[in-house]
Amino acid sequence: MKLAKVTSPHLHDRSDTSHVMKMVIVATLPGLAALSWFFGWGVLINLVWAWIVALGCEAIVVKIRKRPLGYYLNDYSALVTATLLGLALPPLAPWWLTLVGVGFAIIVAKHLYGGLGSNPFNPAAVGYVVLLISFPVQMSSWLPARGVEGAIPPGFIDSLKSIFPLLGNASVDIVTQATPLDQLKQRPGLTITEIWQPGSAFGRFAGVGWEWVNIGFLIGGLFLLFRKIIYWQIPVAMLGSLTVMSIIFWGGSGSEGHGSPLFHLLSGATMLCAFFIATDPVTAATSNRGRLIYGAGIGVLIYVIRVWGSYPDAAAFAVLLLNFCAPLIDYYVQPRTYGHNSGHNSDSDRSGDS
Amino acid sequence: MNRKLFSFPGGIHPPENKLQSLNLPIQSVPLPKRLILPLQQHIGAPAKAIVNVGDQVKKGQCLAQPQGFVSASIHAPTSGAIAEIADHEIPHPSGLASLCIVLQPDGEDSWCEAQPIADYSAAKPAELVDKIRQSGITGMGGAGFPTSVKLSPPADSKIESLIINAVECEPYITADDMLMRERAAGVIEGALILNHILQTRETLIAIEDNKPDAIAAMRRAVEALSESHNSQPHNIEIVVIPTRYPSGGEKQLIQNLTGKEVPSGKPPLHVGIVVQNTATTYAIHRAINHGEPLISRIVTLTGEALNKPGNYETLLGTPIEHLLELAGIDNQQLSRLIMGGPMMGFALDSTALPVVKTTNCLLAATNTEYPEQPPAMPCIRCGACAEACPASLLPQQLLWFSMGGELDKAEQYNVADCIECGACSYVCPSHIPLVQYYRATKGELAQRRADLIQSDHARDRFEFREERLAKEKAEKDAKRKARAEAAAKAQAAKKAAAALEAKEGGATKDSSDAKPPSDKEDVVAAALARVEAKKKAKADAAAKTQQQESS
Ligand code: SF4
Ligand code: SF4
Numbered sequence: 001m002k003l004a005k006v007t008s009p010h011l012h013d014r015s016d017t018s019h020v021m022k023m024v025i026v027a028t029l030p031g032l033a034a035l036s037w038f039f040g041w042g043v044l045i046n047l048v049w050a051w052i053v054a055l056g057c058e059a060i061v062v063k064i065r066k067r068p069l070g071y072y073l074n075d076y077s078a079l080v081t082a083t084l085l086g087l088a089l090p091p092l093a094p095w096w097l098t099l100v101g102v103g104f105a106i107i108v109a110k111h112l113y114g115g116l117g118s119n120p121f122n123p124a125a126v127g128y129v130v131l132l133i134s135f136p137v138q139m140s141s142w143l144p145a146r147g148v149e150g151a152i153p154p155g156f157i158d159s160l161k162s163i164f165p166l167l168g169n170a171s172v173d174i175v176t177q178a179t180p181l182d183q184l185k186q187r188p189g190l191t192i193t194e195i196w197q198p199g200s201a202f203g204r205f206a207g208v209g210w211e212w213v214n215i216g217f218l219i220g221g222l223f224l225l226f227r228k229i230i231y232w233q234i235p236v237a238m239l240g241s242l243t244v245m246s247i248i249f250w251g252g253s254g255s256e257g258h259g260s261p262l263f264h265l266l267s268g269a270t271m272l273c274a275f276f277i278a279t280d281p282v283t284a285a286t287s288n289r290g291r292l293i294y295g296a297g298i299g300v301l302i303y304v305i306r307v308w309g310s311y312p313d314a315a316a317f318a319v320l321l322l323n324f325c326a327p328l329i330d331y332y333v334q335p336r337t338y339g340h341n342s343g344h345n346s347d348s349d350r351s352g353d354s
Numbered sequence: 355m356n357r358k359l360f361s362f363p364g365g366i367h368p369p370e371n372k373l374q375s376l377n378l379p380i381q382s383v384p385l386p387k388r389l390i391l392p393l394q395q396h397i398g399a400p401a402k403a404i405v406n407v408g409d410q411v412k413k414g415q416c417l418a419q420p421q422g423f424v425s426a427s428i429h430a431p432t433s434g435a436i437a438e439i440a441d442h443e444i445p446h447p448s449g450l451a452s453l454c455i456v457l458q459p460d461g462e463d464s465w466c467e468a469q470p471i472a473d474y475s476a477a478k479p480a481e482l483v484d485k486i487r488q489s490g491i492t493g494m495g496g497a498g499f500p501t502s503v504k505l506s507p508p509a510d511s512k513i514e515s516l517i518i519n520a521v522e523c524e525p526y527i528t529a530d531d532m533l534m535r536e537r538a539a540g541v542i543e544g545a546l547i548l549n550h551i552l553q554t555r556e557t558l559i560a561i562e563d564n565k566p567d568a569i570a571a572m573r574r575a576v577e578a579l580s581e582s583h584n585s586q587p588h589n590i591e592i593v594v595i596p597t598r599y600p601s602g603g604e605k606q607l608i609q610n611l612t613g614k615e616v617p618s619g620k621p622p623l624h625v626g627i628v629v630q631n632t633a634t635t636y637a638i639h640r641a642i643n644h645g646e647p648l649i650s651r652i653v654t655l656t657g658e659a660l661n662k663p664g665n666y667e668t669l670l671g672t673p674i675e676h677l678l679e680l681a682g683i684d685n686q687q688l689s690r691l692i693m694g695g696p697m698m699g700f701a702l703d704s705t706a707l708p709v710v711k712t713t714n715c716l717l718a719a720t721n722t723e724y725p726e727q728p729p730a731m732p733c734i735r736c737g738a739c740a741e742a743c744p745a746s747l748l749p750q751q752l753l754w755f756s757m758g759g760e761l762d763k764a765e766q767y768n769v770a771d772c773i774e775c776g777a778c779s780y781v782c783p784s785h786i787p788l789v790q791y792y793r794a795t796k797g798e799l800a801q802r803r804a805d806l807i808q809s810d811h812a813r814d815r816f817e818f819r820e821e822r823l824a825k826e827k828a829e830k831d832a833k834r835k836a837r838a839e840a841a842a843k844a845q846a847a848k849k850a851a852a853a854l855e856a857k858e859g860g861a862t863k864d865s866s867d868a869k870p871p872s873d874k875e876d877v878v879a880a881a882l883a884r885v886e887a888k889k890k891a892k893a894d895a896a897a898k899t900q901q902q903e904s905s
Binding site for chain 1: 366368525692717719732733738740744746750785
């Protein structure tokens with residue numbers, strides 16, 4: 001009889017990291033469904049392509065780093081990165097755009113910084129920002145959503161062909177246009193009636209389609225909260241601060257009014273960011289108070305960049321900036337340890353040593 | 355009636371697994387072939403054997419005396435002969451061997467004369483504490499700190515609250531639960547004795563709400579007390595606390611019940627609180643009221659490798675295999691043997707080890723019950739560990755520092771305040787053995803402190819040596835100088851005398867001017883000596899006159 005000599009605790013919760021990651025992917029389904037409905041097959045094709053790229057990159061890096069392959073692919077973190085980035089790309093993004101973005105996210109933003117758990121910046125956000133800076137035209141060419149005048153998302157084959165032009169030319173001309181957030185920014189002087197006229201890109205609350213996409217991600221996010229996969233502090237603080245900012249600076253209903261709170265909450269990547277990107281634990285602040293500050297910071301920055309910055313959507317920038325601050329936030333809001341007056345072991349606590 | 359609780363941060367709800375060991379009443383254990391009694395079953399200095407191999411001893415006879423203040427005595431759990439006093443492996447995480455007295459029972463089980471204290475309420479606290487010390491009682495739930503030490507607060511400290519820790523928050527363990535169900539009155543008696551010693555304002559008996567039967571039994575015992583002791587009001591209160599691991603941690607319990615925090619590195623005495631474990635409290639009752647030293651305890655035998663799990667009243671020193679057989683061990687299935695609970699207990703690598711004062715539970719687990727942990731994944735900083743930590747530490751940061759060997763940082767982030775409860779490891783989705791890292795880091799810190807002290811000593815020694823050498827050298831120099839001076843003086847005197855002789859003897863000789871320069875120097879020296887002598891004489895005279903004046 002051989003008795004195991006192991007140290008306590010001997011009991012463990014059944015949660016595990018790959019389970020967490022799988023749940024995150026599952027939770028994107030409602031948002032994914034909404035995106036696909038409004039923008040067509042391109043969304044799904046993009047996503048699958050992003051997965052293939054991510055797994056390929058992960059496999060290559062793991063090989064180079066000489067780590068056991070199965071073990072690392074099993075954590076699903078590469079798939080999460082690919083999913084989040086894939087969902088944020090324009091639906092007909094050319095294949096190389098996804099390749100560059102996902103490749104950069106996995107190889108540089110994740111593995112060159114030490115792999116899962118050691119990367120200070122959210123890989124998906126890094127990938128997105130790199131693409132946005134390098135290929136602004138491709139990155140802002142969105143299809144008009146189903147429901148916008150004359151817009152019918154292209155079929156599967158056409159979508160496939162326009163993503164992979166090597167397969168042949170798409171049979172229809174695919175029109176792209178800026179997103180509602182973009183329009184609000186680049187076409188000042190739209191009046192309220194122009195904005196809300198039927199057939200325009202603006203829907204009941206925000207952009208046509210976008211409101212539903214955001215609601216989809218909101219539903220997925222609530223699922224994650226319910227399953228205790230993410231903590232409430234970051235999304236609540238982020239959405240809260242975004243709301244507060246948009247109430248303070250809301251100057252009427254025209255396009256110069258910076259958009260209503262609801263418009264901001266349901267536009268662009270707001271919900272995707274709040275529940276899926278900002279909540280990435282690796283790159284966020286770790287204490288509860290820290291998470292509140294971190295989330296609120298992202299919300300404020302999103303608003304500031306959207307309204308006064310030069311990029312239409314700002315979620316990725318905001319997340320990266322706050323990633324940068326996370327260690328600092330953690331340092332300053334370190335919880336007070338039991339039996340201490342402050343979180344840090346102050347000098348008076350250690351006066352015996354000197 | 356319901357006391358306000360203050361709660362504590364963090365905590366977890368692991369599966370309790372207590373029911374399986376609660377089916378049977380407390381079982382007795384037949385005498386084993388031999389009893390192995392380690393001289394160190396407590397924190398502090400090991401006891402010192404006062405018997406020899408071959409001695410016949412009676413049940414309850416003292417076999418080893420405490421050495422020093424923080425130490426505890428050992429008694430014979432039954433009558434028999436001392437077979438051996440030698441090193442044996444003892445149940446300790448280090449797995450090291452240590453000196454043990456081995457007792458061969460004679461089967462008579464005959465007691466030595468018991469010396470109870472007839473009426474504790476008439477006894478002086480010091481007398482009771484001494485009796486407790488003589489009875490070898492140590493903390494029976496945790497690390498085994500000698501109880502008498504805890505009951506001897508410094509004269510200037512005021513103890514407000516006595517807390518009896520009957521929480522038993524570790525999964526699987528039911529020893530205290532069973533003890534309270536069957537012997538509630540004894541536990542209450544023990545609490546009364548403790549209260550008499552400490553004279554606290556309140557006596558709180560804290561029980562987790564997952565032990566309704568024990569709570570009922572204890573409440574009944576307190577009511578019975580109120581009826582019988584009507585003349586003497588008591589201040590015992592049964593406090594039911596919500597089940598959450600580690601609510602039975604001493605610091606967490608204090609925080610939960612009183613809202614106070616024990617300052618880092620200080621004992622609970624510092625905030626006017628003494629905490630005693632249930633089994634210890636019961637042992638105190640047996641020692642004072644019945645004169646029985648601590649020779650047995652209730653051990654929970656549980657785990658899927660046992661057919662007859664339950665609580666067994668076990669003599670200290672009983673080999674664990676003896677107990678396991680009694681509880682129907684399936685040796686084929688046994689893959690892990692844990693002393694203590696699954697959260698904080700440690701794995702034993704042999705069943706030949708004896709039961710000691712702190713053995714509250716033996717968990718014989720199968721491989722399906724406790725499979726090996728999957729390999730650790732990288733920390734994803736999910737913060738689940740920080741959420742679970744009852745000490746409000748940041749386990750993921752501590753992990754980072756521990757892995758990187760950044761001892762200073764780990765110290766700054768208070769790794770020393772980690773109570774090693776294991777809640778963080780329990781929740782970690784990446785299966786990182788966090789506590790293992792902290793233990794290692796704490797060990798390294800302790801080592802570093804020891805080294806520092808040693809190097810301080812070494813430096814002191816070095817400095818002292820340097821100083822001594824310098825002093826010796828100075829003394830030597832001074833002596834040499836003195837010798838040289840004396841020699842010079844003698845020579846000068848001789849020369850001067852010779853010169854004088856020559857002058858007087860040979861007037862025909864050249865005048866003194868013609869003398870070689872060396873002689874001239876001698877003359878100078880002699881002259882100086884004369885001047886010196888004159889000066890001294892003057893000074894002496896002055897001193898004399900001064901003395902005369904002043905007198
Ligand atoms: S629970 Fe584990 S993975 Fe999560 S932060 Fe703590 S150590 Fe890291
Ligand atoms: S083992 Fe230490 S760090 Fe982990 S939860 Fe317990 S007290 Fe906190």
